[in-house]
Amino acid sequence: MNIIVCIKQVPDTTDVKINPETNTLIRDGVKSIVNPFDANALEAALQLKEAAGAKVTAVTMGPPQAMDILREAVAMGADDAVLVSDRAFAGADTLATAYTLAMAIRKIGDYDLIIGGKQAIDGDTAQVGPGIAEQLGIPQITYARRMEMDDDMLLVERMLEDGYEVMKTALPALVTVVKQINEPRYPSLRGLLAAKKKEIPVWNAMDIGADEKRIGLTGSPTKVVRIFTPQRNTRAVMLEGEPEKTVETLAEVITKLSV
Amino acid sequence: MNALIGGVVRVNFNLSEEQQMIMEMVREYADGVLKPKAREVDERGEMPWDNIRQMAEMDLMGIPIPESYGGAGLDFTTWAMVGEEVSRACTTTGAVFGADMLCLYPIYFFGTEEQKKKYLVPLAKGEVVGAFGLTEPNAGSDAGNVKTKAEDAGDHYILNGSKVFITNAGDAQVYVVIANMDVNKGARGLTAFIVEKGMPGFEIGKNEKKMAYNSLPNRELIFTDCKVPKENLLGKEKRGFRVAMETLGVGRIGMGIGAVGLAQAAFDEALAYSKVRVQFGKPISTFELVQAMLADMATEIEAARLLVLRAAFMKDQGVPYEKEAAMAKLFASEVAMRTTTKAVQIHGGYGYTKEYTVERLMREAKLFEIVEGTSEIQRLVIANHLLR
Ligand SMILES: Cc1cc2nc3c(=O)[nH]c(=O)nc-3n(C[C@H](O)[C@H](O)[C@H](O)COP(=O)(O)OP(=O)(O)OC[C@H]3O[C@@H](n4cnc5c(N)ncnc54)[C@H](O)[C@@H]3O)c2cc1C
Numbered sequence A: 001m002n003i004i005v006c007i008k009q010v011p012d013t014t015d016v017k018i019n020p021e022t023n024t025l026i027r028d029g030v031k032s033i034v035n036p037f038d039a040n041a042l043e044a045a046l047q048l049k050e051a052a053g054a055k056v057t058a059v060t061m062g063p064p065q066a067m068d069i070l071r072e073a074v075a076m077g078a079d080d081a082v083l084v085s086d087r088a089f090a091g092a093d094t095l096a097t098a099y100t101l102a103m104a105i106r107k108i109g110d111y112d113l114i115i116g117g118k119q120a121i122d123g124d125t126a127q128v129g130p131g132i133a134e135q136l137g138i139p140q141i142t143y144a145r146r147m148e149m150d151d152d153m154l155l156v157e158r159m160l161e162d163g164y165e166v167m168k169t170a171l172p173a174l175v176t177v178v179k180q181i182n183e184p185r186y187p188s189l190r191g192l193l194a195a196k197k198k199e200i201p202v203w204n205a206m207d208i209g210a211d212e213k214r215i216g217l218t219g220s221p222t223k224v225v226r227i228f229t230p231q232r233n234t235r236a237v238m239l240e241g242e243p244e245k246t247v248e249t250l251a252e253v254i255t256k257l258s259v
Numbered sequence B: 001m002n003a004l005i006g007g008v009v010r011v012n013f014n015l016s017e018e019q020q021m022i023m024e025m026v027r028e029y030a031d032g033v034l035k036p037k038a039r040e041v042d043e044r045g046e047m048p049w050d051n052i053r054q055m056a057e058m059d060l061m062g063i064p065i066p067e068s069y070g071g072a073g074l075d076f077t078t079w080a081m082v083g084e085e086v087s088r089a090c091t092t093t094g095a096v097f098g099a100d101m102l103c104l105y106p107i108y109f110f111g112t113e114e115q116k117k118k119y120l121v122p123l124a125k126g127e128v129v130g131a132f133g134l135t136e137p138n139a140g141s142d143a144g145n146v147k148t149k150a151e152d153a154g155d156h157y158i159l160n161g162s163k164v165f166i167t168n169a170g171d172a173q174v175y176v177v178i179a180n181m182d183v184n185k186g187a188r189g190l191t192a193f194i195v196e197k198g199m200p201g202f203e204i205g206k207n208e209k210k211m212a213y214n215s216l217p218n219r220e221l222i223f224t225d226c227k228v229p230k231e232n233l234l235g236k237e238k239r240g241f242r243v244a245m246e247t248l249g250v251g252r253i254g255m256g257i258g259a260v261g262l263a264q265a266a267f268d269e270a271l272a273y274s275k276v277r278v279q280f281g282k283p284i285s286t287f288e289l290v291q292a293m294l295a296d297m298a299t300e301i302e303a304a305r306l307l308v309l310r311a312a313f314m315k316d317q318g319v320p321y322e323k324e325a326a327m328a329k330l331f332a333s334e335v336a337m338r339t340t341t342k343a344v345q346i347h348g349g350y351g352y353t354k355e356y357t358v359e360r361l362m363r364e365a366k367l368f369e370i371v372e373g374t375s376e377i378q379r380l381v382i383a384n385h386l387l388r
């Protein structure tokens, strides 16, 4: 079985400070980490590998320094890694990101399962996983909290707010995972040393045969106008007294607010 | 640190790129996993197998053992640096980690190819844990007085006698045991054996109740006509004193670095506390007498760390390091005692309560001045070298 894990490099939010004037993240000097949900995705892949045997390939789209998280993935146990990197990818929204990753995954080829995180802790959209599945035309199951092979089908427990769904899919398929699925392992010494020596290819737009109109800023229909923390203007009014009285007052308040 | 020129150590304090990566990972693990549950580990009263299993998965249990025998193929300097982090975050796990090497190392150094395949590989992979049994009720500092008797019975040896205080005993699967084949000859009769848990005639006795290290196993080993196969002789007959001394050399590095980690933990607690504890309207860290304590603690810890790492480095270079290891162990353990005492002092009355970690660290520090050669014995060893 061939498993591809999509991992993203994100700023360590425990380190992040917000610039109060611009309301944007201060990224300078902030440590970069593997998006935590993607570490769960990788762990899930490694557990499937240990249970049933598989080749695990980690892929990321990002700047050259994103190589760090690929080495970390190899140190944890990924067999291979690919960095998808090109200046032309800059400014990609979720659509362009999904397209780019899908093209890279096509180039890796011969995949049975693609695993990603539920969402990235910086972008937070949770769109890239499903986007990749759409681009590739394969089934997707999001929010997986358990996953195992059942003959040649994949059995997945999908987390819902008030319970879970059990789903079964044929492969190839794409799954995104929640943190409840597992506890990511620490890399091993041997893994670390192997990762240091590992040749990790870097693919640019041409290598993956990407259509230049569909990548980066050009390929991104979404434009960010402004990012801000919404103001909270809630006021609470406590109604006290006998229930009959308070119900009356409440009715009046609601009428006045014309909800 | 690398390169020896004309017997003088030319010092290079830079970590290699590999060591940097390893230490980053180990620090993250120590702070993220070991430290948060250190108190619970101390209270549970049993070996922290969860930590040991995890460390085995990270290849941390056989760092200086070659990869062909299941280890990570690194050196004793790296092993020591990792040991400091483990001990700093969880002293109990650090002690298990250190004592384990007292079993791995002699098998690696003196073992036959078959012994290494059979015992060293699972030990270095961390699948099982090891122990080293030298001390007896009447043979502590006077190791030559070991009375556990080993007799040649043709196709096997017969062991009779007992050991006390043995770290990891009971939980360990493999034991390097020092017995005596000629009690009249004292140290010149000592012989080392590899004994496996469950061998007929080998029993584990009571667990000591100690001043500290409540969850560290320290049990008796009891041999009653214990049959040990011929092929489990470690090294040569009546050459066990050398096995013991060679092992204690590495043990001193392990103990020394364990003490450094413990002292560092106490210092970190004291420094943080001094900044938040307010008296006379100011944080106590603004008082010069408190600052002096902090400065002394930090300086001594740094000196102890350098002494231990130098001894480890000399071991890696294959030059004699016995005196340096004794100095490192002596100094580091006394630094741990002084540092923890000051850390309690800086905490005032709160430092004397169980609420604060420094109380436990101070009790734990005392062990280092006793175990694997008391401070007095270390001074004797050092003086012997000086007066040669
Ligand atoms: C409206 C909008 C506009 C944006 N505009 C810009 C812009 O102009 N310039 C800019 O630089 N960024 C921009 N971004 C950010 C960028 O689009 C996203 O970071 C990126 O598309 C990934 O989306 P996400 O972070 O929400 O990931 P999610 O969709 O939350 O991530 C889900 C999963 O997809 C996978 N994944 C996501 N990204 C990657 C990746 N790069 N490599 C590998 N796997 C990945 C991971 O498995 C991850 O767990 C914009 C984001 C939004 C929401």
Ligand SMILES: Cc1cc2nc3c(=O)[nH]c(=O)nc-3n(C[C@H](O)[C@H](O)[C@H](O)COP(=O)(O)OP(=O)(O)OC[C@H]3O[C@@H](n4cnc5c(N)ncnc54)[C@H](O)[C@@H]3O)c2cc1C
Binding pocket: B099, B132, B133, B134, B135, B137, B139, B140, B141, B142, B164, B165, B166, B167, B168, B210, B213, B218, B367, B370, B371, B372, B373, B374, B375, B376, B377
């Ligand atoms: C928690 C713990 C773990 C241990 N783990 C192990 C283990 O894994 N394996 C193992 O084999 N042993 C182990 N030991 C035993 C330990 O190594 C001994 O306790 C130590 O060597 C001291 O021996 P002793 O207790 O018999 O003290 P003694 O030798 O009786 O010493 C008593 C006092 O006399 C002093 N003294 C003795 N001889 C001299 C001298 N010639 N000159 C000056 N002063 C002297 C000592 O310094 C000490 O102050 C452990 C002990 C403890 C407490």
